[in-house]
Amino acid sequence: MSPTVGCNGAKAPGAPFKIFVGYDPREAVAYEVCRRSILKRASIPVEVIPIKQPELRDAGLFWRERGPTESTEFSFTRFLTPYLAGYQGWAVFVDCDFLYLADVAELAALADDRYAVMCVHHEYAPKETVKMDGVVQTTYPRKNWSSMVLYNCGHPKNVATLTPETVSTQTGAFLHRFQWLDDAEIGEVPFVWNFLVGHNKMVEGDPATYPRAIHYTTGGPWFEAYKDCDFAELWLQELEELEKEAAAPKPLESTPISAACQPVLEASAL
Template sequence: MASSNHLPGTTVPPFMIFIGYDPREDAAYNVCRHSLLKHSSIPLHISPIKQSDLRSSNLYSRDRDTTESTEFSFTRFLTPYLAGFQDGPCLSTAISYTPPMWPISSVSSTIASPSCVYTMKTTKMDGAVQTVYPRKNWSSMVLYNCGHPKNRILTPELVSSETGAFLHRFRWLDDEEIGSVPFVWNFLVGHNRVVENDPTTFPQAIHYTLGGPWFERYKDCEFADLWLKELEECEKEKKGDN
């Protein structure tokens, strides 16, 4: 279900955010949604990318591959389609916690993604196989220019049939069409590091790529306290709505 916040007196169209959803990580989605709505200074329209919904709507027919660690490994590339290929930016993310909101502005490049990260551990999440490939983790947070003609190639038919290499390495684009986002906006816990006395390295959006505090084995990982605090707020808010 999509959710949004509406700021009084504003006429700005909500900024669309699509969050990868996996039933095993329902808490991760809810905390991400909660933190986005809590910290945003602009109207948002947030939608989970649920594979079951896409399949029932005949928008996704890909067979599950052994290399897919989550249900949104490939469905995330439907973001421009789900946004209606509208002109302007929208965000596709697997980020788990966002302290402040992104400083969103117009997107001149076709897409903008974080710097390339290679992750060398063999497992992630709850024991899922970790696959290493060029441009690893670029697709975990993408700011799309949804109306760009080249992104119109990302139809349900293509996303259901193209190779993982084609999609995760953004092979439908030329290199110069891919912009960059500072790593702090997709801070990979366990890989990126905060440099002492350098505030520019402190995470602005946290991505527990190997596994987050919602898994028992990662409950004491770096920045777990921030996520658990947000979870507590999220659960209190949910009880208050009932």
């Protein structure tokens, strides 16, 4: 299926594929590296948009109080992805602690209008009790499913449910376990698109197991405690290239959510 066409609402041909990335000021450098890794390898028009909680609060789109189990500022705002995409076409949400090693055109090509969402169906129970910079690690069914999701933004159930009201008031279990959907409406993506460092394994000689997008889910090399984690050298190499580009006359420009989603934000203020 076309990544720019959803089952309820279409985008103009050639419209950029929207990728919303969770943003937390504690991991700003992780966002920048994730963004660069996407754009560097993309063969299709792509728009990378940070989801910044303060902007959503200012626009009246998010108002829930932060709970003790929320490890990042985007623990819940991620579920506004279809809303911010105007409930049109397909879009991706991804945590900022990802490093893309492959062309997102391959991921977009997996979009299948039979499903409301598509993600990696991890069976993951973390062994750690803390992660990142001392944040408490939590365990729950379908953990990490929501960390990288292909959203069929115009699917009727997404339109009806994933609203600012629901995202600001529903439970974490309801949202992170996709409880607004039937199981048959949750499509599956190969695990290599959400390759969990320390959990998923590569099999030598089997390219189907080689990571397409690395997820430093317990903490990445931007944290001192994880500077020597698996695949750290790949992330650090991407950071080095990013820093060289930043020093060049024309560095890559970030798309602020307020600009990318201006029509939605303006409508919410009416």
